[in-house]
Amino acid sequence: MPGLDATQIRRKLADARLYLCTDARTERGDLAEFAEAALAGGVDILQLRDKSAGAPLEARAELAALEVLGEACARHGALLAVNDRADIALAAGADVLHLGQDDLPVSVARRVVGEHVVLGRSTHSAEQASAAATEPGVDYFCTGPCWTTPTKPGRPAAGLDLVRETAASGATRPWFAIGGIDAARLPEVLAAGADRVVVVRAITEAEDPRAAADWFRTRLRG
Ligand SMILES: Cc1ncc(COP(=O)(O)OP(=O)(O)O)c(N)n1
Ligand SMILES: Cc1nc(C(=O)O)sc1CCOP(=O)(O)O
Numbered sequence: 001m002p003g004l005d006a007t008q009i010r011r012k013l014a015d016a017r018l019y020l021c022t023d024a025r026t027e028r029g030d031l032a033e034f035a036e037a038a039l040a041g042g043v044d045i046l047q048l049r050d051k052s053a054g055a056p057l058e059a060r061a062e063l064a065a066l067e068v069l070g071e072a073c074a075r076h077g078a079l080l081a082v083n084d085r086a087d088i089a090l091a092a093g094a095d096v097l098h099l100g101q102d103d104l105p106v107s108v109a110r111r112v113v114g115e116h117v118v119l120g121r122s123t124h125s126a127e128q129a130s131a132a133a134t135e136p137g138v139d140y141f142c143t144g145p146c147w148t149t150p151t152k153p154g155r156p157a158a159g160l161d162l163v164r165e166t167a168a169s170g171a172t173r174p175w176f177a178i179g180g181i182d183a184a185r186l187p188e189v190l191a192a193g194a195d196r197v198v199v200v201r202a203i204t205e206a207e208d209p210r211a212a213a214d215w216f217r218t219r220l221r222g
Pocket of ligand 2: 122123142143144145146149152155178179180181198199200201
């Protein structure tokens with residue numbers, strides 16, 4: 001299946017509402033089956049983020065998992081995202097590279113992945129969000145965590161105030177709220193002004209990942 005070009009990737013990013021990070025699920029079932037279910041339920045961007053052993057996957061294992069996710073994303077017209085590693089994003093033919101505050105500078109990552117890959121940045125304060133909203137080369141950013149979360153231990157909550165401030169800032173780049181978001185809390189996140197979210201456990205730990213994704217998709221797409 002041919003890959004998406006830069007224009008198609010940016011259009012899909014603009015339209016994206018539901019972003020899922022998953023681990024490689026080596027011990028909890030089949031990655032292909034999980035990806036198929038989550039994407040059928042309406043996930044727009046699927047990121048491999050596997051820190052389940054307390055450290056990132058080795059490069060070969062990461063590439064193998066990305067191949068599985070990439071095939072599923074291509075079937076569903078979703079974007080494939082890589083966390084942290086520009087070299088792996090390039091090698092995997094990913095559409096998206098997500099960078100934290102301590103990861104590669106955007107200008108350096110851009111040199112590695114080229115122009116067509118979308119670059120995202122994590123932000124945890126109004127200052128960081130404002131920088132990501134204007135820094136050249138950043139295509140989207142995330143604000144959080146809205147609540148403390150076991151998925152990101154040690155990261156203090158930025159709270160919904162950061163979502164409110166970002167919404168009020170009139171940021172024109174796509175931005176996503178992240179951290180502790182589940183079905184019960186989504187209404188508060190939307191009321192604070194977000195219209196895009198990133199989730200992990202709300203779908204990865206759901207008994208029925210397709211139904212969980214579909215629940216979010218319905219609320220995010222109105
Ligand atoms: C979409 C998305 N948003 C935020 C993060 C967190 O990135 P980072 O701060 O680099 O932390 P780690 O994921 O590397 O632990 C993300 N991965 N994806
Ligand atoms: C990976 C990650 N990054 C965050 C940030 O604030 O940058 S919060 C987070 C974990 C989100 O997981 P869950 O949906 O299970 O709470």
